[in-house]
Amino acid sequence: MSEELFFPVIETERLSLRPLVTDDSERLLEIFSDQEVMRYWNTAPWTTIQDSLDFIDESNESMRRQESLVLGVYLKSTGELAGKCMLFSYDKASKRAEIGFGLGRSCWGKGYINEAGEALIQYGFNSLGLRRIEAEIDPDNRASAKALEKLGFTQEGLLRQRWEINGVVSDSALYGRLVSDRVSSAV
């Protein structure tokens, strides 16, 4: 596959999705050091600017290796970085990948993930040739479950006591959307 496929710029009405750059590191740290944003994440909140810089470097490396797509979500109106969304655990042979997203708290509840998520999903299906996109979330994460359902995902399973982070054990809910699924709520 051509390298550009893993470094796209995807435009929606209000948002621009594109690879993160070093200049994003401070805003990225602000978002992902927030305990509320990281409440249901499978890693601890970030603490230093190096966490941000490492994330940006590793993301770009994994895109160069064509293993994942990690894109910043920018507001077109102000240029502000709202958060990130990604397709990862890409399995080329099986034509599947996992989706994930996280936004800064000030950007929640504005329909941004509905808009960014659908654009990313369409890119995965149409440009990367995926047949299936899946997601794994903490079942207590109601915002994420609702966002996935609005994006046309179906809950396919529940894996009990799958994670232990800082001594807290949690289940995983698994969701999937196929390219052949009929989705009515897509933006």
Ligand SMILES: CC(C)(COP(=O)(O)OP(=O)(O)OC[C@H]1O[C@@H](n2cnc3c(N)ncnc32)[C@H](O)[C@@H]1OP(=O)(O)O)[C@@H](O)C(=O)NCCC(=O)NCCS
């Ligand atoms: C999960 C997250 C990305 C959702 O993004 P968002 O842009 O706020 O979602 P949207 O505005 O597109 O909302 C999608 C739906 O979820 C609903 N929703 C949003 N937050 C909610 C909450 N806390 N509880 C219940 N429903 C919620 C919205 O009302 C909307 O449904 P509606 O259109 O019927 O009203 C965002 O809350 C976030 O970044 N959370 C922290 C990181 C995280 O947990 N990521 C997921 C881990 S995989």
